[in-house]
Amino acid sequence: MRSGGKIAADIRGVFAARSGGNIAVIGGVFAAMVAAAGFGAYSLLSSDDSGDPLSAAADAKPSPIKTGPPSATEVQTTARKFLAAWAKGDAARAAAFTDSREDAAAALTGYRKEARISGVSLKPGQRTGQTVPFDVSAVISYGGKKATWTYDSELTVTRGQLGQALVDWKPSVVHPGLRRGDTLKTGEAEAPPIKAMDRNGKELTEKEHPTLHGVLAGLRERYGDKSGGVAGVELWIARAKANAAGAGDAKERPNETLKVLSKGRPGTLRTTLDAGLQSATERAVSKHGKASAVALKPSTGEILAVANSPADGFNTAFQGSYAPGSTMKVITSSLLLEKGLASYDRRHPCPKYATYGGWKFQNDDKFEIKNGTFAQAFARSCNTAFITQAEKLDDSSLSQQARDVFGIGLNWQTGVPTFDGSVPVQSNAQMAASLIGQGAVRMNPLNMASVAATVRTGTFKQPYVVAPSVDNRQLAKASRSLPPDVLKQLQSLMRLTASAGTAAEAMAGLGGDVGAKTGSAEVDGQKKPNGWFTAYRGDLAAAAVVPEGGHGGDSAGPVVAQVLRAGG
Known part of the structure; x- marks a missing residue:
C-alpha cells in the first residue's frame, strides 16, 4: 500500500504538470482555515490574506475528492481569497483560485498594465447560491491624468475536477462588458469622438437615444478620424475580432468606451437616421x-x-x-x-x-x-x-x-x-x-x-x-x-x-x-x-x-x- 505522503507528493507532481488547469485544495491546515474564515466581516478586501491552494503540505493525508456544488462556506472563502489577491495586484495568486489559471492571470495582469488600473478596492455583496456580487472601485492613471472608476461585477464558484472550490473563470468577472478575446486598454483613444447628426441636422445623443449606444460606438470607430475631431484619453474595451475564437459569426463589435480621463474634440458626422422616427x-x-x-x-x-x-x-x-x-x-x-x-x-x-x-x-x-x-x-x-x-x-x-x-x-x-x-x-x-x-x-x-x-x-x-x-x-x-x-x-x-x-x-x-x-x-x-x-x-x-x-x-x-x- 502506498503511504499518504507518497500519494500527496504524486498529486503535487500532477499540479506542477498542469499549467493553467484546475488546482486542488488539499491538506488539513487549509481545511481548518476555510472552516474558520468569516466572510461577512470583510467589507473591503485588502492584501493581507494568505492561503494559496498550492501551499498544502506534501506529506498530509489526502482528503476524499469532493463532489456536488460547493458549500456556502466554500463559496464565501474562495471568493474572498480570489478578490483579496486581485486587490493586491497578485495576478498569479488570484488566478490560482480559478479553474483557468492561464486565462485569468493574463486578464488580471492586463487589468493593471494595459488598462493602467491601480488602487483597487473590492467589496463583496450578499452571496446568492454559488454567485457572489462585488463592487469595484479603482484608480486609472495615464500620462499624468487620473480618474476614479467604479462598477459592479460578480463571480461564481464551481467545483473543480479534483474536487476543489474554484472561481468559474469568465472575462466578465473582470468587467461585465468583457467577452472572450476582449481586453481593457487605457490611452489615447483610437478614434476621436463624433457628434452624430440625423438626416435633418439634429444631434443624436446616447442620453436621448440610449438604444443607439452600439450604433454610435460603431460610427465613432469607423468615422472618428474622418470627421475632423481630436482624440482624448480613455479607458475602453478593445473588442476581439469577428474571426477570433468566441467572437461570434457576425461582423466584429465596435470598441466600447468605459471611462473618459480627458475629453477630445468631437468631429461632426451626418447620418441617414431620423430623430423623430x-x-x-x-x-x-x-x-x-x-x-x-x-x-x-x-x-x-x-x-x-x-x-x-x-x-x-x-x-x-x-x-x-x-x-x-x-x-x-x-x-x-x-x-x-x-x-x-x-x-x-x-x-x-x-x-x-x-x-x-x-x-x-x-x-x-x-x-x-x-x-x-x-x-x-x-x-x-x-x-x-x-x-x-x-x-x-x-x-x-x-x-x-x-x-x-x-x-x-x-x-x-x-x-x-x-x-x-x-x-x-x-x-x-x-x-x-x-x-x-x-x-x-x-x-x-x-x-x-x-x-x-x-x-x-x-x-x-x-x-x-x-x-x-x-x-x-x-x-x-x-x-x-x-x-x-x-x-x-x-x-x-x-x-x-x-x-x-x-x-x-x-x-x-x-x-x-x-x-x-x-x-x-x-x-x-x-x-x-x-x-x-x-x-x-x-x-x-x-x-x-x-x-x-x-x-x-x-x-x-x-x-x-x-x-x-x-x-x-
Whole structure:
C-alpha cells in the first residue's frame, strides 16, 4: 500500500504538470482555515490574506475528492481569497483560485498594465447560491491624468475536477462588458469622438437615444478620424475580432468606451437616421422586454431608425442571427413564382401535412385549405403550400434567389457592423425547412426590412446609415431584379396579407400602398416561438422580431405598425 505522503507528493507532481488547469485544495491546515474564515466581516478586501491552494503540505493525508456544488462556506472563502489577491495586484495568486489559471492571470495582469488600473478596492455583496456580487472601485492613471472608476461585477464558484472550490473563470468577472478575446486598454483613444447628426441636422445623443449606444460606438470607430475631431484619453474595451475564437459569426463589435480621463474634440458626422422616427421606434420596442426593429427608405436604402429592447443590450436589430420563420416565404414565393411553380390566382395545394426528406411538416393548428389559391395559402401562411414544392427545386435555388435578387449575404457596407443574413445551400428536409424560414436560414430585422423594401421597389438597395460618399465605399449590389410580372404578383400577395390575411389586425387603419408578412419561428427549448413581422407603407419599410413573442401578427406586428404610422 502506498503511504499518504507518497500519494500527496504524486498529486503535487500532477499540479506542477498542469499549467493553467484546475488546482486542488488539499491538506488539513487549509481545511481548518476555510472552516474558520468569516466572510461577512470583510467589507473591503485588502492584501493581507494568505492561503494559496498550492501551499498544502506534501506529506498530509489526502482528503476524499469532493463532489456536488460547493458549500456556502466554500463559496464565501474562495471568493474572498480570489478578490483579496486581485486587490493586491497578485495576478498569479488570484488566478490560482480559478479553474483557468492561464486565462485569468493574463486578464488580471492586463487589468493593471494595459488598462493602467491601480488602487483597487473590492467589496463583496450578499452571496446568492454559488454567485457572489462585488463592487469595484479603482484608480486609472495615464500620462499624468487620473480618474476614479467604479462598477459592479460578480463571480461564481464551481467545483473543480479534483474536487476543489474554484472561481468559474469568465472575462466578465473582470468587467461585465468583457467577452472572450476582449481586453481593457487605457490611452489615447483610437478614434476621436463624433457628434452624430440625423438626416435633418439634429444631434443624436446616447442620453436621448440610449438604444443607439452600439450604433454610435460603431460610427465613432469607423468615422472618428474622418470627421475632423481630436482624440482624448480613455479607458475602453478593445473588442476581439469577428474571426477570433468566441467572437461570434457576425461582423466584429465596435470598441466600447468605459471611462473618459480627458475629453477630445468631437468631429461632426451626418447620418441617414431620423430623430423623430428613431424615438417612435424606441417607444414601440420598449413595450416588450426583448424586441428589435429597423425602418428604412425603400427607394434609397437609407436606414431611418434602429431600436432594441433592452436599450443597453445586444444590437439584435443589426447583428442578430435568428430563423425568420414565415417572413422567409416572401423570398420563397418570389422563387416559386419565377419558376412557374405557383401563381397568384392559380389553385395550389395546402394540406394539413406534407412530408419531405423524412420530415413531416404541418400548418399552425393543422389547418388546411381545400381547393384554394396560392394567394390564399400565402395570406394564411400555409407551410405545406411551400413544402409540397420542395421536390421540384434544386438544393441551391433558394440560396441563389436570396443572394441574387434580395442581396442577402452580400457583405453589406452600412457604415457600422451588421450581420447581412444567411441562406446556406441545404438538402433534403433541411432544404424544405429553409423554404419556410426554419433550418439554417438566419436573419435579423435589418435584413427583413430590406426584403420588404425590395418587394416595394422591385430592386435591392443596400441599406446604409452613412452615405457612401463619406468614405467612398462600394455598396453591395444584387445581380438582378424581379421580372415585372413576378414583382406585381408578390406585391399583391403582401397586400392581401395586410388587408385580409395574418397581418390584417396589426395593419388595420394603415392606408395607401401597403404590404406585409407575418412569421413565427420555432426554437428548441423555447415555450413560445419568436414573433416576426415585415411590412411596407409607401416609401417606408420596417421589420421587427420579438423573441418568444408567439405569433408574429400579435407581437411584432403592432411594433411595425406603430413605426409605419409614425413615418406618415
